[in-house]
Amino acid sequence: MPTRTKAAAPRLATHLHPAHLDALLKVFLVEDLGDVGDVTSDAMIPAARQATAVVRARGAGTLSGVPVMQRVIALGAPKVRLRVAMRDGQSFRAGDTIATLQGPLRGILKVERTLLNLLGRMSGVATATRRMVDGTRGTTARIRDTRKTTPGLRALEKYAVVCGGGVSHRGGLYDAFLAKDNHLDGLSPKQLPAAIVAAVAKARRHASLAFVMVEVDTAAQFSALLTLPRGVVDAVLLDNMTPAVMHRLVAQRDRRAPWLQLEASGGINVRSVGAVARSGVDFISSGAITHSSPQVDFGLDIARGAR
Numbered sequence: 001m002p003t004r005t006k007a008a009a010p011r012l013a014t015h016l017h018p019a020h021l022d023a024l025l026k027v028f029l030v031e032d033l034g035d036v037g038d039v040t041s042d043a044m045i046p047a048a049r050q051a052t053a054v055v056r057a058r059g060a061g062t063l064s065g066v067p068v069m070q071r072v073i074a075l076g077a078p079k080v081r082l083r084v085a086m087r088d089g090q091s092f093r094a095g096d097t098i099a100t101l102q103g104p105l106r107g108i109l110k111v112e113r114t115l116l117n118l119l120g121r122m123s124g125v126a127t128a129t130r131r132m133v134d135g136t137r138g139t140t141a142r143i144r145d146t147r148k149t150t151p152g153l154r155a156l157e158k159y160a161v162v163c164g165g166g167v168s169h170r171g172g173l174y175d176a177f178l179a180k181d182n183h184l185d186g187l188s189p190k191q192l193p194a195a196i197v198a199a200v201a202k203a204r205r206h207a208s209l210a211f212v213m214v215e216v217d218t219a220a221q222f223s224a225l226l227t228l229p230r231g232v233v234d235a236v237l238l239d240n241m242t243p244a245v246m247h248r249l250v251a252q253r254d255r256r257a258p259w260l261q262l263e264a265s266g267g268i269n270v271r272s273v274g275a276v277a278r279s280g281v282d283f284i285s286s287g288a289i290t291h292s293s294p295q296v297d298f299g300l301d302i303a304r305g306a307r
Helices: 018-033 039-044 066-076 105-134 154-163 192-206 219-225 243-256 273-277
Strands: 050-057 081-084 097-104 142-144 177-179 212-216 235-239 261-265 283-285 298-302
Touching: 018 066, 018 105, 018 154, 039 105, 050 105, 066 081, 066 097, 066 105, 097 105, 105 142, 105 154, 105 298, 177 192, 192 212, 192 219, 212 219, 219 235, 219 243, 235 243, 243 261, 243 273, 273 283
Parallel strands: 142 283, 177 212, 212 235, 235 261, 261 283
Antiparallel strands: 050 097, 050 298, 081 097
């Protein structure tokens, strides 16, 4: 059972502009309400009826989505008051209270499913990330996300990765240079350094790059990149290599280019992450923490007798 943590929650604004978040959430609310609204609640519940509702976890995990809950309520049920009991990044157990909603019952029910769906999805990603992070204990390796995200939810899922103790990679194709196998197709190791120098120079003329990374899947490609001067490439992605091979390449890096960051990728999971981390790489990227994380189940229950 994970222990409760009190880590400072990450800032959602660093991953998603508030205006973009609101635009997303309005789409999600319309998905549930259409042009008509909640026809059942409007027909059965008096507009004046007030209620208190509690959001509780139905399983254990790591929380992510508090600022999203706040904005869903602000946009969809502005007369409902939200009291948060836990912060993003904290661990919870089944039965723990996450938040309490007070206000018009119609409003609470109007936003219930959108709120719980997003909270469950984001907390699922945070929980999967925390498990991967736990697997790297005793090493300096950090867990990173990828672009293998749910369309429309990338920024929220990347924020959830940070809530789980990971670090966010590039936002998309626009903010970093990452030459992968399909970009390098047809280039021999001997041709690789010159091609990368030319491509990076061209990219820098057109964009401000968060970092420059090149993916390799052979030791020969890696050795070729070590001939580049400092400042051309920031990091090398070691794709689908065994921990033993990565350990040898880390030793090469330490001797010849200690400034170069190394990141491991390729089918890494909670069972294999420890061995990969012990190879000495700086980062481990995982698509599984976003594309395969199970959703955490939360429930919203009306407090008995509350009006």
